[in-house]
Amino acid sequence: xxxxxxxLDKMGEVGFVESVTESNAIVSGLPSIKPTEVxxxxxxxxxxxxxxNRDSTEVLRLGxxxxxxxxxxxxxxxxxxxxxxxxxxGSVVDCLGRLISPPGAIKADSRRRILDMSSPGIESRISxxxxxxxxxxxxxxxxxxxxxxxxxxIGDRKTGKTSFLLQTVLRQARQGTICLYGAVGRKQxxxxxxxxxxxxxxxxxxxxxxxxxxxxxxGLIYLTPYTACAMAEYFRDLGLDTLVVLDDLTxxxxxxxxxxxxxxxxxxxxxYPVDIFFAHAGILEKGGNFRTDAPGGASSEASITILPxxxxxxxxxxxxxxTNLMSMTDGHIYFDSDLFAKGRRPAINPFLSVTRVGRxxxxxxxxxxxxxxxxxxxxYEKLQSFVHFGAELTEEAKEILLRGERIIxxxxxxxxxxxxxxxxxxxxxxxWKGTWQEKTSQEAKKEFHQLVAKYQTDRKFKKKxxxxxxxxxxxxxLIKKIKS
Amino acid sequence: xxxxxxEEQQDVLLAxxxxxxxxxxxxxLERKINPRAYQLIKVEAAGRSISAGFLKDLKKQIADxxxxxxxxxFTPGPETLDKISLWLKENIGxxxxxxxxxxxxxLGGAQVAYQGHYKxxxxxxxxxxxx
Numbered sequence: 001x002x003x004x005x006x007x008l009d010k011m012g013e014v015g016f017v018e019s020v021t022e023s024n025a026i027v028s029g030l031p032s033i034k035p036t037e038v039x040x041x042x043x044x045x046x047x048x049x050x051x052x053n054r055d056s057t058e059v060l061r062l063g064x065x066x067x068x069x070x071x072x073x074x075x076x077x078x079x080x081x082x083x084x085x086x087x088x089x090g091s092v093v094d095c096l097g098r099l100i101s102p103p104g105a106i107k108a109d110s111r112r113r114i115l116d117m118s119s120p121g122i123e124s125r126i127s128x129x130x131x132x133x134x135x136x137x138x139x140x141x142x143x144x145x146x147x148x149x150x151x152x153x154i155g156d157r158k159t160g161k162t163s164f165l166l167q168t169v170l171r172q173a174r175q176g177t178i179c180l181y182g183a184v185g186r187k188q189x190x191x192x193x194x195x196x197x198x199x200x201x202x203x204x205x206x207x208x209x210x211x212x213x214x215x216x217x218x219g220l221i222y223l224t225p226y227t228a229c230a231m232a233e234y235f236r237d238l239g240l241d242t243l244v245v246l247d248d249l250t251x252x253x254x255x256x257x258x259x260x261x262x263x264x265x266x267x268x269x270x271x272y273p274v275d276i277f278f279a280h281a282g283i284l285e286k287g288g289n290f291r292t293d294a295p296g297g298a299s300s301e302a303s304i305t306i307l308p309x310x311x312x313x314x315x316x317x318x319x320x321x322x323t324n325l326m327s328m329t330d331g332h333i334y335f336d337s338d339l340f341a342k343g344r345r346p347a348i349n350p351f352l353s354v355t356r357v358g359r360x361x362x363x364x365x366x367x368x369x370x371x372x373x374x375x376x377x378x379x380y381e382k383l384q385s386f387v388h389f390g391a392e393l394t395e396e397a398k399e400i401l402l403r404g405e406r407i408i409x410x411x412x413x414x415x416x417x418x419x420x421x422x423x424x425x426x427x428x429x430x431x432w433k434g435t436w437q438e439k440t441s442q443e444a445k446k447e448f449h450q451l452v453a454k455y456q457t458d459r460k461f462k463k464k465x466x467x468x469x470x471x472x473x474x475x476x477x478l479i480k481k482i483k484s
Numbered sequence: 485x486x487x488x489x490x491e492e493q494q495d496v497l498l499a500x501x502x503x504x505x506x507x508x509x510x511x512x513l514e515r516k517i518n519p520r521a522y523q524l525i526k527v528e529a530a531g532r533s534i535s536a537g538f539l540k541d542l543k544k545q546i547a548d549x550x551x552x553x554x555x556x557x558f559t560p561g562p563e564t565l566d567k568i569s570l571w572l573k574e575n576i577g578x579x580x581x582x583x584x585x586x587x588x589x590x591l592g593g594a595q596v597a598y599q600g601h602y603k604x605x606x607x608x609x610x611x612x613x614x615x
Contacts, residue, residue: 009609014553014602029600074602 004040007074015073017041018056021262023218025059027073033057036079036116041065042072048080048219051263058263060219062096081112082227084234089178092195092209095223100211101195113234115226119285126289128330128357131366132243132305135171135418136164138411141370141428142350142377143333146361147241148289148303152325154310154317155335159347161309162190163415164333165245166197168307171418173203178235178242182228183211185221185251221255229286229304236302239292248309249280253321270320280321281328284308317352331355345412350377368475369425372432373407380404399437406431409441410448422469423455423462429478485528485542488569490551490583495521500543507536551583552576555595557607559586 008014015029025047027039037049039059045067047059061067083097085106092101099106128146145151153161169179183191191211198204210228212221225246232242246252253276260273268274287306308329310322315337317323326332331354340347359367383400387393393401410427413419427448430436436444455462472478487493499521506513525534528542552572560568565582572580576598587595592607 008602009604012602013600014597015600029597031600072597 001040001046001076004042004044004072004074007040007076008072011075011077013075015039015057015075017067017069017071017073019069020067023061023259024050024263025061025067025073027057027059028055030057030073030075033075034079038076038078038080040074040076041067042074043067047073050259051265060222060259061217062219062223064217080115080223082115082230084111084113084231088208088231089206090204090208092191092211093227094216095210095212095220095227097227113230115223115230116282117230117233119282119288120290124291126291126301127360128289128303129361130289130301130303131358131361131363131421133171133175133421134164134168135420136167136346136348137413137419137421137424138346138348138350139164139168139333140419140421141366141411141424142373143331143348143353143355144358144362144366144370145305145355146289146358147305148287149331149355149357149361150284150287150306150308150329151355151358152310152329152332153307153335154312154322154326154332155347156312156315156337159335159337159340160345160415161311161335162194162247164335164346164348165247165307165309166194167415167418169198169207169243169245170201170203172243173198173206174418176241177206178232178240179207180228180232180242180244181207181209181211182225182244182246183209184224184246184248185212185214185216185255186247188213188215218255218259222252222259225249225252225283229283229306232304233286236290236304237292239300239302241303242305244287244304244306246283246306246308248311249283249325250309250311250319250321253280272320276321277324277328280308280324284325284328330357344408345415350374351381365469365472365474365478366421366425369428372475373428376400377404377407380407399434402437403431403434405441406436406444409445412445417452419452420455422466423452425469425478426455426465426482427451429475429482432475433479433482485524485546487524487546487549487579487581488565490581492521492524493546493549493551493581496524496546497543499525500539503534504536504539549579549581550577550599551581553583553585553595553597555585555587555590555606557586557588557590557592560584 013030013032015027018026018028033049033052035049035052039047039049041047043066045065046062048062049057050060051058087106091099091106093099128148130147132145132147132149133140134145153165155161169181173179181194183194191213195209198207208231210224212224228244228246232244235242253272256276256279257272261267261271265273284306287304289301289303292300292302308325310325312319312322334349334352335347336349339349359370362370380400383397410431436447455465468481469478472481487496495518499517502516529538532538569582590606590608593605595606596603
């Protein structure tokens with residue numbers, strides 16, 4: 001960026017700061033300013049025009065430097081852009097693409113990308129038809145996701161949402177997907193932990209961490225999801241599949257509320273700005289499965305899968321932002337604090353979770369297992385409530401309870417592990433067949449984990465499992481093959 | 485009111501505030517008020533009594549007058565200011581004020597900003613272009 005005088009001479013327009021708040025500055029003058037245009041304050045601070053009034057402009061500050069009333073402001077004539085390029089893979093950047101970690105400079109492409117470009121229309125979109133593995137057995141089997149899906153991750157704080165997201169990113173990065181992790185207004189220690197997790201698992205070369213900490217200027221925090229999406233769009237245009245995690249959008253909404261209230265915009269429900277739905281829908285609209293014509297691209301379709309996060313308070317799913325996000329995503333994964341308290345990991349409640357387009361991306365076999373399991377687990381849950389009454393149980397009921405217990409046991413998964421869907425299908429079939437009926441829960445769990453570990457280390461066994469699962473057309477056939 | 489510069493406007497506004505705050509006091513009032521500003525108010529009153537209502541109306545009238553920001557390399561004398569002011573009133577509008585900034589680094593000429601438009605006619609800018 002050039003200096004203040006350069007832009008003043010180039011644009012021939014000047015503005016004066018009338019008043020300043022923590023996040024905004026009201027600027028008079030600048031008669032031809034456009035929305036989302038970058039402005040430069042005389043002291044070197046950068047801002048972006050957010051709202052245009054009749055006689056003044058509301059400028060969003062992108063720094064925490066000193067701005068005083070009466071200071072001059074120059075237009076730049078440029079929209080807010082971010083640097084893009086493969087060189088950013090493996091780094092932690094802020095929402096303007098400035099490197100946070102590792103220290104040094106990045107050689108970005110000469111092109112820059114406008115931060116909030118309108119999303120492609122319906123003609124370039126195709127339906128979600130490829131599965132997206134999360135490595136979390138419960139999600140992959142019961143609430144499956146597809147590439148290009150927008151799935152809300154919702155739940156109270158400290159229920160394992162971030163762990164699930166880290167597992168998913170880890171799995172996808174290992175499969176070659178480009179992952180953008182948007183950490184919105186998080187603690188700096190949390191950002192470091194996220195980075196360390198990926199570095200430790202040696203997948204940082206597929207990940208860009210777009211982070212803003214709670215100490216950053218409000219404007220930077222507000223723009224974080226936009227930057228993550230803009231960078232994802234760059235990779236999408238190269239024909240690559242991308243996964244965007246927005247952690248989290250309730251915090252984003254709170255910062256946007258702060259900006260708008262300080263700008264004296266009329267407050268809506270819960271004092272959120274009236275266009276909060278529009279703002280969030282605009283971000284999530286960037287997700288989808290797209291037809292790409294990138295020369296030399298890896299495939300003719302490329303997806304942007306978005307996993308936005310919403311935090312609930314005391315399991316209240318009816319909050320304003322939460323319901324907004326539910327209505328603009330293709331389903332949600334609900335982290336239940338009751339299940340978490342009971343010790344279930346991941347604490348996902350499959351009955352309150354929804355996936356609208358994920359099943360269509362599954363193979364017929366997995367879809368069938370999904371149906372069977374959901375129907376069975378519903379029955380199991382119902383039966384469990386009868387057990388509480390101390391009712392005498394039939395043999396059939398006892399068998400359902402035991403099998404249900406084993407399935408639930410199997411879905412218990414540690415935070416750092418990532419399971420292939422084929423071994424999950426294989427073990428579930430064994431459970432269905434009644435392999436561990438006689439064993440205790442602890443013994444069964446131990447053996448499940450041994451089987452999964454064997455699959456990950458023993459190439460011969462892996463091949464065998466893959467062959468059996470891939471060649472089975474139905475659940476019945478699979479069980480028959482396993483029996484034989 | 486015949487105001488030329490932003491500085492004069494500020495002086496008159498301050499004088500109005502002092503007059504309103506001290507309307508029941510009679511002693512030492514002259515010492516507190518800028519004589520030039522008081523003179524301008526008296527001229528505007530044109531023989532009428534300087535009542536609180538008159539002062540409030542006057543304040544409202546002059547508070548939002550448009551200003552043209554003019555950066556010069558020297559401090560202009562009253563004659564130069566009169567000339568500039570006259571030119572502005574004839575060519576732009578009757579109620580325009582000059583917001584004068586002195587910046588020797590522009591060497592000569594002027595930088596002008598009005599209603600958000602900015603023009604640099606300074607000598608420094610011309611020399612820069614030559615380079």
